[in-house]
Amino acid sequence: MAATEGGAGAGSLPAGRSRAVPPAPAPPPRAASPRRRHFVCVCVCARLAAGGAPSRPRPSEMAPQVLSRALVTAKWLSEAVQAGRVGPSLRILDASWYPPQERNARQEFKERHIPGASFFDIEECRDQSSPYDFMLPSESHFADYVGRLGVSNDTHVVVYDGDQLGTFYAPRAWWMFRVFGHKEVSVLNGGFKNWVKEGHPVTAEVSQPAPAVFKARLNTVLLKTFEEMIHNVGSLRFQVVDSRPEGRFRGTELDQGLESGHIPGAVNIPFHSFLTESGHEKSIEEIQEIFREKKVDLSKPLAATCRKGVTACHIALAAYLCGKRDVAIYDGSWSEWFHRAPPRYKVSELKRNKA
Known part of the structure; x- marks a missing residue:
């Protein structure tokens, strides 16, 4: 049975460009200016680097369960999922890929995945005309692809994969969003392996996100x-x-x-x-x-x-x-x-x- 929502991509490039949260989890702040967001992130990282956690963060600041804008914990994401926050403002993408002779990433996704997640197919979202593996697609290709996954420029994207190491391909998807100008993107720390190990929910239910408009600009x-x-x-x-x-x-x-x-x-x-x-x-x-x-x-x-x-x-x-x-x-x-x-x-x- 499919889960549905109510709710297409743009961009161009010449061919050949060879966050314990209180009661309910809150998304990373969105109203803050880019300078404010950068300040908060740097402060949190600096405190962590000094060996301590952020002291009594205000609700508008990053919750401790979001280690930085680049990483979110399984606890934070699980609370977000159970609070029903997956939707236009929060999308979860499974970016798993394995050698075909070893595992089938798409089939494994169909059998179980994080509730509300969509499959990010790195084989599709690449420059298929290139003789080299997984080269970046064009701006328009990327924008159209992630738009069909319900990702807009205002969406917080969380990526993960199912590799036994914990994380393998997810950082690639994280970087792809960043290189195309998207800043609200995080990697699930520990990956699907630890998500399951910690007892967080999984499902075989297919998510059908409403298409969104994503505008890509290559950085x-x-x-x-x-x-x-x-x-x-x-x-x-x-x-x-x-x-x-x-x-x-x-x-x-x-x-x-x-x-x-x-x-x-x-x-x-x-x-x-x-x-x-x-x-x-x-x-x-x-x-x-x-x-x-x-x-x-x-x-x-x-x-x-x-x-x-x-x-x-x-x-x-x-x-x-x-x-x-x-x-x-x-x-x-x-x-x-x-x-x-x-x-x-x-x-x-x-x-x-x-x-």
């Missing part, structure tokens, strides 16, 4: 192209962090069929470094220490890469929690770099050992 600050990455090899205008496993970064193991290695000057921080054993995001202090150990300066420009622009978004999310909002993602990542960069720009220990 190029959050995106790096192949040409920009090539130029940076010589100019070193920004730092580069690669989120793949160490063996693939070093070039000692195959990267899903590709010869592995990395971009010259890149630093390796495997994305799972930011996750606890339970699958939750590590504390701000722990995240900051990870960046410090790798000599990554969060006060300077930073771009993240991986194999296909997915786990790189974990770098952007981790940095965001530390207050750095402008980490760019190299969308093509190693998939594109391997095919387009000259041999001298592919660093591999395996090749050096053979030489």
